[in-house]
Amino acid sequence: MDWDKLRIFHAVAEAGSFTHAGDVLNLSQSAVSRQISALEEALQVPLFHRHARGLILTEQGETLNQTVRDVFSKLAMTQALLTESKEKAAGRLRVTTTSGFGSCWLTPRLHRFLEKHPDISISLILEDNDLDLGMREADVAVRMHPPRQPDLIQRHLADFSMPIYASPDYLRRHGTPTTVEDLASHQMITFGGYHPPVPHINWLWDAVTTASGGGPKPPRLEVNSLASMANAIASGVGIGSVPLYACAQYPDLVRLFDDLPLPTVDAYFVYPEELKTSKRVSVFRDFLLAEIHASKR
Template sequence: MASWEGVTEFVAVAELSSFTAAAARLGTSVVQVSRKVSALEQRLDVKLLHRTTRNVRLTEAGQLYYDQCKQLVEGLEEAELAVTQMQQEPKGLLKVTAPVTFGEQHIAPLAHKFLQDYPQVSLDLNLTNRTLDLVENGIDVAIRLGRLKDSSLIAKRLGDRQLSVCASPAYLSEYGTPTSLEQLNQHQCLLGTLDYWRFREQGVERSLRLNGRIHCNSGLALLDACKAGLGLAQLPDYYVTEALAQGELQEVLTEYRDAREGIWAVYTPNRNLSAKARLFVDYLSQAFASP
């Protein structure tokens, strides 16, 4: 433990540029903080701080040491918080958002089981295909599908999904089965929010802009149109798995499938993530990992 002596005190002084403020944060005396930091400098045989009567600032070595130690101190705080929260019964309101269909089929049933296990937790589940701002809407956990755009959020991968191009047997019988991407322009393509489909050809990602009689922002509506023989649709596997198994749809262009995409639980980078939110993310992760 000798190597840890003084590190917490040094990080507090570096962040607050004050021994007095650091002592207040840590609940100790200025003399104690100063003694610990001085002992750390002696042990490392390097000057970490420039001290004057007016301010405290980092030396070059101090900045380098702080950049590394900050992560260690935060990691220790997170570990202590996690252990402490394990001993507490989670309670209070849990706010979650998820895409509509995926939320109805997968997230809501798991959330309801979670509430059965933790009776002191209440749930506000907002199912929407809009990407809501977590901070602005006070959301604890958001379920996101596919590629993430907001890199400021922490994301935990729960599972993945596969996009598939499908059509009804009746449609393929009448219009033929496409065997190349170029042939899609000769077919009716049922389009969602985006006017292009994604593929992978010889290991390279490729996006194709397509035209069709139907544009709709509902995956279920596109699935229904596809089963009715109105055209081809590119949909995630959780929409089409049952229809494929029952022979209502057939998958085409399988050799051009794009890479599998992530299903994510995302939350803000808050070290004090509530016990209920942390437990819920872990609960989802375990559920999606099960066969």
């Protein structure tokens, strides 16, 4: 099988159309189509079902694409290891983490890492779903739960509590609640979405529902972003609970119910076994640990 045709096949399988694959590969739609037809002719099997809305892999196409994906991910890993200097951290590091941690905590600190390591560039992928590090969708991850894949190395970074916050302006207008039951009559901000960025994100709403016998008024605002939740709390929309790192840029916020037990979010630095000797990975891990230690001080 021709490697160039396999590369084009993989791009088409991921894009779902000749046109979109051509945009990625900088080839015309007709050139991409000819390469796929030639590959199908060489293999004597159809790889795609063609229809008006795009392309769907056949069973044979699924089998081939799985193998090609594995091969290209291994090649990408090998290339990164071969080109990396053992003495000097250099190259591109693809980092994935949740949108909340990435936008609220990590991004404002990255300039210090990049200044210290001028030969490293960062590709930051903010995604609340876990990317597959084994398939090279990213090099390393900061996750808000222990890794579920058994072949990944993990390092516990920190546990962040989830305080209850309100803005001074909100408390002036609506009064300060003294019990969890009081929150049933206040304007609450909760997370609303299919992919919770951290466990127990709506623990406070659950507690208010239980304390009020299941009858609080609906949340004033639901939003599928931790950063937006923190912004809404700081803007005086209502009361909410978010991880400590999400509200670090709003020092005027008032923490409520200091004596109430709070859930915590455990953050882990995760990377594949193949990158355990990578200089880029080790310096980035050390940077995260140093920044977390400094923020605790």
